[in-house]
Amino acid sequence: MAADQVTINDEPKGGRVTAEAAVKAIKAGRNKHVDIAAQIISDYADQMDGESWSVEEEKRLIRRIDWRLIPTLFVCATLSGLDKTAISAAAIYNIKTDLHITGAQYSWIGSAPFFGGLVFMGPLAYCLQKVPAVPFFAFNVLCWGILEMCMAACTSFGGLFACRFLLGGCESLLIPAVTLVVSMWYRPEEQPKRNSIILNVVAPIINGFVAWAVGYYNGPFETWKIIFLVVGALTIVTSVVVYFVFQVPYPREKYIVIQRKAADNTGIESKTFKIDQVWEAIFDIKTWLMWIAIAALQVPNGGLTTFNTLIISGLGFDSLQTSLLAMPPGAMSTLSGIGLSYLAATTRRYRTAIVTVSILLPLLGAVLCYALPQTNLAGQLLGLYILYTYWAPYITLVSVYQANVAGHTKKITLYAWFYIAWATGNIIGPQTFRADQAPKYTGGTVAMIVCYIIAMFSITAYGLVCHFSNKKRADAIEGRMAADHDWLDMTDKENAGFKYTT
Template sequence: MSGSDETKSALEAVTPAPSAPVAVKAIKTGQADDVDIAAQILADYAETMGSEGWTKEEEKKLMRKVDWRLIPILFVCATLSGLDKTAISAAAIYNIKGDLGLSGSQYSWVGSAPFFGGLVFMGPAAYCLQRMPVVTFFSLNVLCWGVLEMCMAACTSFAGLFVCRFLLGGFEALLIPAVTLVVSMWYRPEEQPKRNSIILNVIAPIINGFLAWVVGYHKGTFATWKVIFLLCGAFTTVWAAVVYFFLPSNPYEAKSFSAREKYIIIQRKASDNTGVETKKIKKEQIIEAFTDPKTWLIWVAIVALQVPNGGLTTFNTLIISGLGFKPLQTSLLAMPPGAMSTFSGLALSYLAATTRRYRTALVAGSILLPLLGALLCYNLPRTNLAGQLVGLYILYTYWAPYVTLVSVYQANIAGHTKKIVLYAWFYVAWATGNIIGPQTFRANQAPAYTGGTVAMIICYAIAIVAILGYGALCHAHNRRRAAAVESNTAADQDWLDITDLKNEGFKYTT
């Protein structure tokens, strides 16, 4: 190909999708609540833009701008949320259990406390997420969980610590639904896995281990574990202001984007038929969400994948120190699991982004790796320190199937009320798994925690079955809808805020 041909190809215009005339008409006749907010952008700018397209280079430049506005802010939010939860494991090696008189299973209940809070707060949080500006409500939650993190340094008993952790989890409950919603607003399904894997990272154990190692050199009367909570909480409260002032709520309200940029963002998402946002609550979408069998298969899979997360987040430092390592050594050895989770999540998500047809098979297959880690920990003798550490580190690849599974249901749920409800419901699954996890690690089984290892093995097997079943149902839907998809029926229903089951032209990611 000649140089001039390459230049021509790079600048080739992209033809915009149809402007969903039915949705635009609804806006102009005063029925804006019934359709997606994207229709407002089309109604405002379609006539100005006309049939004018845009170049591939312009689109790439625009999406880089979107990435820089969204990804760093959400990345730090997710990291802080993970750090707030894992900080308890760093505090554990600096005698928080002794200072607060935590006995028996009390430490396990402290580990589960944030997820009980999440279960209680998730309903009201989901309602507010639907009715209020996403970023305003989200930033308020970030501020609250930062304040509660600092309050943990003032705790003197099990009851005080449990309450703080309970409320911390309540305000953090919004994180995963909000991130999932924001990513689905701005990106196509094939673009979502990579962004999810970066945002929903697991570098918190790395930072937690490093922080625990640094504060380990603190010599003074002020308890070391209190320093950890104060540092984490202080930074989180500052970050709440960054979220409020710099994170855009949705493409329509994004002040730093021009009318043309908003139009391109909306039009390029038209093909996935999942919508952007609407403030009207639709009861029929709620009913559909809970009567769809696919909902329950995903729910079971998330619970099964989060049982190991709940246990390992709370007990990883105790597992490592139980192998005979000192506090400073434990802090350093607790860092590689975070790297394993993060890098495995990135690798699988980038691989999953190459296909929408075999994504569930990839997710199910990837669970075999943490399953191998659990089997190594269960079968190898405790005296085999290298083998036990390798098994533990391999276990942490469990995050890869979870974060990639998020991109599957992101791509497969349409209808704004249905999305809000299910993103919240899948958080309930996430919280349930994390509540169960610490309870499988019994104090009387320390330091081997055999019950926790057996629970992980069982849960991985359940997750594989549930995810493959979900993929099979999606395949069946696509086969039945092949003719409608081929005829581009979905294009006529863009931005009407209808669900994936009602839209005969909707094609599922499988």
């Protein structure tokens, strides 16, 4: 056989699940307990038995999947960010004055989407496992657009808070869904790059451009309303695209994807809800260390997303200048996220250490903003822009828990729970920026410094726990014991041969 050929047979090689093993699992009545991949392999065992595919065919398949999944998820994530950050653009075009919103009320409006996320996340995560995923997700995107356009009709704090609360509830599905999709379709070493592209921070760039463009409008219609209408219309159009683009590949393609994923032992999907996996997730120390790290890294996100334009305008810039100066932070976040993710993809042994060290950069930015006087415009802007590299450690951290969680119910549970950490941090963030401390917002800056330090300790502890778990499992890992349990929908703790990314 040629070196670039992969052949299916009944002898497990490199963690590959065999057709015979899958068929036996299904015939034994375990179809409700095994991963859906075992069912697919069983269904197509006769068709695929003895067939092979080349390395080049596999690469072409992954490229095709990339071109279907990544751009669409990228647009969805961008619009989700844009829907939430549009409020900061509206803030420099008198929405606070027109709707008689006080400083404290504006902070609550900043937190509103994340309160909605906390309320809606549980039911949506459950639905994600039980109902057809594609139409359900497309419907959620449609709701984003409708709610965004409804904000243009708001006349009070209450109406705007309600719209943003419901918007956050519908958008809460995005991050768990993206995290799940990437973990299902890609190997651990492939996940960081895809995460960094999909979960981007391009929204502030687009938000700044839209705010700058509408700033030239001089008609009778309020400028801030135009921002909400434009963003909402774009989101509604995207929901239609999502519905038609997310199509399941052909049986042969599904078979190849399943076989290439076998080695990481994290599974594909199961429609059976397993309460024991939920309890395991709750009582796992790694769950709480990761939760603390995510929440801490999102406190800056919540504050800066809501107040970045007010911070910049507080330095003495007008509305048009503020719109343009609010664009570079998005580029800083996105480029730093891509760069760090590509670095992290080169190793599974030192990934948590890389994330921890990377937090020093946004920490420096926060210290500069705190220490430098407001009159030092260049220094304040530099500190603010460096601050936005906080997204890089967060987005790289996503790839760590993607690689370290097995068992479909446990994955669904933890991805939802980590979204709650994300939402909690984003709720706290705007509350640390007090109106009476404008334009320096000392409380917000100090909160960011403290949270970065907490995140560094939590991530380091998480990496050490994973490292010592691997040492205890060394014999099982070396003996490839995990390969005997492929597609049995076992959790990482249940599978003695599972190797954690550290």
